[in-house]
Amino acid sequence: MRICTITVRAGSKGVPGKNLRVVAGRPLFGHSVAQAVATGLFDEIVVSSDSEEILSQAPAFGATGVVRRPAEMATDTAGKVPAIAHAVRTTEERTGARYDVCVDLDATSPLRTIDDIRDAVALFERAEPESLITGAEARRNPYFNLVEEQPDGTVAVSKTPDDAVLRRQDAPRCFDMNGSIYVWRRSSLLDDQVVFFPSTILFEMPAERSIDVDSEFDFRIVEWLMGQRGDL
Structure with a gap:
């Protein structure tokens, strides 16, 4: 069985009240709930929040349960x-079920598609790692053009390769985590409550679907992109 959580805090310093702010016709967090419903993958879709307003609105977008964070x-x-693990445990107590695959959709990443979610879960179930994360290829590479300040104020490439890298294309591929989709085995999530394990794998997403809303600038970009693809 599969469970999807959407964990949504009431507070935000970058964009106050961002999770309740309307974009493309619904509150920001509502897009993740509706996307989870549209996949048809989940036995439970649960919103966890410390906001009574968010919890009261969640069923309207398809949440099957809410958890007070x-x-x-x-x-x-x-x-x-830990909030994701708490939501899973609380839901298991309520339903009496055991969810073998635990998926979390970040409420501030509404540009993912239904197929992104389906394909990420399919990859996880095929590869059977402890966890899966999503990300986009990094614009800067620590082996080539991402530098790190040294104690004496000088800078050097962040990661020193065994052989000189003369072109970015020759450097190992690196990714920016986009925080859009996380997938765990139940035991790995509940017992360890961490993201990374030796077997963790990545599902790659394009940059245009990897924007995490953390500022007013991000909000404007998301609104524009949703308008371009017809979400508005």
Whole structure:
């Protein structure tokens, strides 16, 4: 069985109230809930939040359950993975079911497609890793043109390759995590509550579907892209 969580904090410093801000006709978080529904993959779709307004709206977009996020998991310094694990455990207690595949869709990444979710889950189930993350190919490469400041104020390439890299195309491929889709085995999520394991794999997404809303500038880009592809 599969569960999808959408964990949504009420607070945001970059864009106050961003998860309830309307974009393309619905609150930002509502896009992730509706996308989860449209995949047809999940036995449960659960919104976890410390906001009563978000929790009250979630069923309208297709959420099958809501979980009140504990205050200690909703601070600016709290990690997201414990809140996901809490949502899964709470839902299992409510339903009596056991969810073998746990998927989280980030509420601030509405540009993913239904096929992105389906294909990421299919890759996970085919490869059987502990976890899967999503990302886009990085514009800067730590082996070639991403530099790191040294203690004396000089700079050097962040990662020193065994052989000199004269062209970016010859450097190992690197990716920016886009935070859009995470997938775990149940035991890995609940027991370890981390993202990375030795077997973690990546599902690649294009840059135009990898924008995470963290500023007003991001919001404007997302609105424009949704308009271009007909989401508005």
